[in-house]
Amino acid sequence: MLPFLRRAAFVFLLSLFVGVAPTFAAAPTYDVIIRGARVLDGTGAPWFYADVAVRDGTIAVVGQVPADASAATQIDGHDLILAPGFIDPHSHAGPALATAQLAGAVPLLAQGVTTVFINPDGGGPTDLAHQREVILAERPAVNVAPLIGHNSVRTDILGLADRDPTAAELAAMGDLVESAMREGAFGLSAGPFYTPGAFSKTPEHIALATIAGRWGGVYTSHLRDEGDYSIGLVAAVDEVITVAREAQLPGIVTHIKALGPRVWGLSTEVIQHIEAARAAGVEVFADQYPFEASSTSLDAALIPAWVREGGRAAKLARLADPTQDEIIRDGIAENLDRRGGAQRIQIRSYAPHPAWEGQRLDAIARELGVDAIEATLHIVKAGGASIVSFNMAEADIVAFMRQPWTMTCSDGALVAMGDGVPHPRSYGTFPEKLRRYALDGDAVTLAQAVHSMTGLPAAVMRLRDRGLVRPGLVADLVLFDPATIASRSEYQDPHHLSVGVEWVLVNGQIAWREGASTDQRAGAWLRLNE
Structure with a gap:
């Protein structure tokens, strides 16, 4: 008899002699097991094969799950890409998520989106506690992360007046930002292109962004000028850099673009300015949607x-x-x-x-x-x-997209089927980038594209428990078919769901199963630093 067999037999007989039966480890049990998927973990690294197991809303295993492990749902991940759920750092879905009709967020789930940052461009309500109550009452299907809007804050205190605030008025605006940050806002959104933000000056933004920065938040701005309306595109980007530097927080040039033929080609100079700022220690990023038209x-x-x-x-x-x-x-x-x-x-x-x-x-x-x-x-x-x-040049779109500091965003609304003729970004932003610019094109690799939708926005926006496929993190996950994923929304005929997303998990619950909504409604209201 081989030595290891003799030892096993001795242990077995000894257990009988002392009256204790031998024990064997029970097969592990999970809520969901995904087997054999190609994992793009959100870091930008190349894919690797792995099993992923989910238990109690979190990722329990990334690697090899025992063959005898059990789960209420077992998914064959072969031929699919498993990635973190997509994070939209600039979404106008907030109002729709507060309605019974659209809180199910079907167009978002069909794209693989699991988290949206709302109240962009300086908009949204200033009472975030009420907004939270209204949205959660409708049980949203995706996670919701709020920003506090500068334009809304300014309107509450100054109305639509074209003037600087007094010291007392600026203090009152600061109190609104402070209150919102206390409620869990992830930062200050601005829209100085729009009324009344167009009437504000840079020091006002620095003062309010400083408050957001003290809480660990970000400053994200629809530029004062994306073309040559006023100060010009490059100077407007420099304003964001100035706010980020002086307020000591991350600054985001939101839905970055060179708008209009007069400024096409300025992407090169804009990139140089952002790179120089980052080299000097200023934390500057951008987000972008993969379309030639704005809205x-x-x-x-x-x-x-x-x-x-x-x-x-x-x-x-x-x-x-x-x-x-x-x-x-x-x-x-x-x-x-x-x-x-x-x-x-x-x-x-x-x-x-x-x-x-x-x-x-x-x-x-x-x-x-x-x-x-x-x-x-x-x-x-x-x-x-x-x-x-329709105001952007493809060369500028690709130039911005290739930057390691550019996230993917939609700038889209959540709309009802048949309601108007919305921008296709509301239905197809994330599949459009994956299909057109990564899988069929060479602007970015698939791993880079996924990183821009997951790990990068999670890091920039300070989502510390999401955005990566890693044990211990929240199980916001998407499984998509790289052979079929695509947007089907077109400018003249936009009301079509994207295809190719097979499964979506939100907080460990199956929200999208084999290409259709489960109406699970497991979305949460997220708060900074929680």
Whole structure:
């Protein structure tokens, strides 16, 4: 008999002699076991084969799970990519998640999104406790991480006035930011391109961002100028760098772009400025959506900022003033030129005349028998419209995308099927980047693309327990088929879910199973430093 067999027999007989039966380790039990997937762990490293087991909402094993292990759900991961759930650092899904109709977040789950950061561009409510209560009452299917919006804070204290705050008013604004950070906000969002943020100056942003920084938050800004509207693209990026440096917190150039033919090619200079800032120790990042078109309101795109001061009533009064007519029309003409002309502007949503949704502004002008300036005024006076604006060059998109400090974001809303003609980013941002720029293109590798959606935003936004496939972290996970993942949403026909995402786990619960929602609704309201 071999020596090791003799020892085993001796132990067995001894156990019988002393009256104790031999014990053997029980097979482990998990909630979910995923076997044999190609794991992209969110770090940017190449994929590797592994089993992943989930227990009690967290990742328990990454490696080899015993063959006799049991689980309520076992998933065959062969031919699939397993990654951390995708994190959207710039999402307009907040209002929709507060509704019974859309809290299920089906278009987000179909993309593999498990966490959204809401209240971007300086917007959203200032009462985050109430926002949390309303959203959680609808049981969101994805995690929700709030920001506090500078424009909202400014409006609460100054209204839409075009002036600097007094010392007392700035202190009151600071109190609102402090309260929001105490409620768990992940930082200060700004939108100095929009009213009333356009009336603010850099020191105001530094003062409020400093408060966010003391709590460990970030500063993320829709630039004061993404083209050449006012101070210019490069100077606007420098403003974010200045705020990040002076307030001592991470600064994010949100949905980074070079907007309009006049500034195409400036990506090179912008990248140089960000690289120089980072080399000097300033923590600067960017996020980006993988589309050549942006989306905003017709007012913000074409109506000069001074015309919008004071709100809608004041704006309409200026538009009706014959002494202001020529200068307003000149401003609209200039802004049309900045965006490449009326043929590059598509109406996204326009309640007074839904038939115009999906049409370009030049076609609407021809239908009305007027020029594009008059068509713009007609739409604005009737209530305004949201637009999709085709204003970016592919070379700039790729240049920004390739930077190791660029995250993926959607800047998208969560919309109901058939509601208007929304930007395709609302349905397909993450699959579009994976398919077009990584799997079918060579802008980035698949590992880099996944990193920009997972580990990078988790690190930048201070999500310390998500964003990686690693034991002990929260089990927000996505399994997608690299052969089929794609966006099916198009500019003229956007209301189609993405394909190729097979499984999604949110906080360890199966939210998306074999390409369909389970309506599990396991999303949580996330708070900074918790």
